[in-house]
Amino acid sequence: MRSNTRPATRPAPQDVAAVETRRTARLPTAQLVALALPAALLVAWFVATDVAQLFRANQLPAPTQVLRTAADLAAGGDLFRHVSASIGRALAGFGIGATLALLVSVVVGLSKIVEQALDPTLQGIRSVPSLAWVPFLLLWMGIGETPRVTLIAIGAFFPVYVNLVSGIRNVDRKLVEVGYVFGLSRADLVRRIIVPAALPYLLTGLRVGLGQAWLFLVAAELIASVSGLGFMLIDGQNNARPDIMMVSILTLALLGKLSDGLLRTVERRALAWTDTFQGR
Template sequence: MSGQAIILGAEGAKAADLSSTSRVRTFAISLRSQPLAWLRGLALPAVVLAGLEASVRLGWVPAHLMPAPSDLFYTLLELADGPLWRHIAASAKRVFAGFGIGAMLAIVFGALVGLSKVAEDYIEPSFQALRAVPGLAWVPLLLIWLGIDETSKITLIAIGAFFPVYLNLVAGIRNVDRKLVEVGSMYGLSQLALVRRIFIPAAKPYLFTGLRSGLSMAWLCVVAAELLAATQGIGYLLTDGREVSRPDLVLVAIIVLAAMGKLTDSVLKYWEARSLQWRDVFAGAA
């Protein structure tokens, strides 16, 4: 019997070693394919920009409605020498503050509701009702309560970022395999140990999905807040372009917003990949 156990142990160690080798090989392949992935990601924007440039230059699209991408580039350079960085810094500060507050509250309430059926009975109906309220519906009330300063803008962003993180975290906790929890309880793990060793690793993929969705919603909400009451920010730049009838300013603001959203999402995606690199999951067919 002991010899059989040794053989089984050796086979298990060999399987684990092969699995580890497979993950290392997959990680190395993904590193080599990253430059190619970046080039593929740039292909569609390049085609769209080239098509717009040709359409405007040939007169198919009115230049006063859709400026050529080359003209947008010069507008971007002009703004970069002036107020562009101040607008970006103002919006980024609001997004990070609101997203941080909303995500932290979502993690607290999401863990509470996910782990406790009693907490779910008390909290979940109210949160589901509040989730159905559009973000813009909060704007008049926040302006009345908090005024037009930074507090109202950050609060609106926090509300927008809260629900994606909350919903995904609750779903992640509730999708933990019940057998894993039962096995942990059989081995005498405390509630805190169960959370640390079973619930957190299992719910992490859902949490990162919620964080990325919440961050995207935060960028949407900051534009909504700055469109209504702001003297700085990307949303203010959009309003300024509309008031002076300059579509190039509006389009540059949209491009900057898209770039900032992509940059911050890429940081979260990199953090997600580093935190979940122990998983051996399907990464898509080549």
């Protein structure tokens, strides 16, 4: 496994041993630190409900109850059905939105005139809150997967767009000149210099975009849906089952964290070449 914290430059040979021991000593600590807060919250939740009974079960169900409900839902196949429906939508919407954003940002990033023509409109569309789209999407596309995936794609599009455009505009002119000196074609310049140089921004955009995809997913599933974690949430509310709502929320948290972790791993691998401040 790669370490989260790597030295910015190669340590001198005599320092290697010291760095290695420091690194191995630090990693479990970092994970413990990260787990401390969720663990404390879980204990507090357990104490407040099962032990001290400060809340009624129809207000805040106990963690044990939530776990039982989750097990029941999993056994009945419902949980899997909802989770896979949501993952499918999130991925489809994210894939479409991110791909479109990649294409549009490259064109906008490369051309001043295209930027002047497109960017103000796109920024206007970006400032529309997600839920405001729902009535129109339903009106135009009916009730089905299309409006949901579209909504998620809109959500994923903008973070990727905004980040990649500013990434392209931040590419060092001096590196672009290296491409000119070797007579690179425009396509090669984009592929071999501009996109790699803007990669840190692109990956940040993708991570934020994926987060937005989950956000818009719930918005899409809250309305006119028969499956998905957002539906579970609204279904739990309608049937006065806060335990089901809690299962939905926790699953969303878990999926969001997992997918972000995956992208972070990709990011770390793809950006191993950067020489930037890593925090201390």
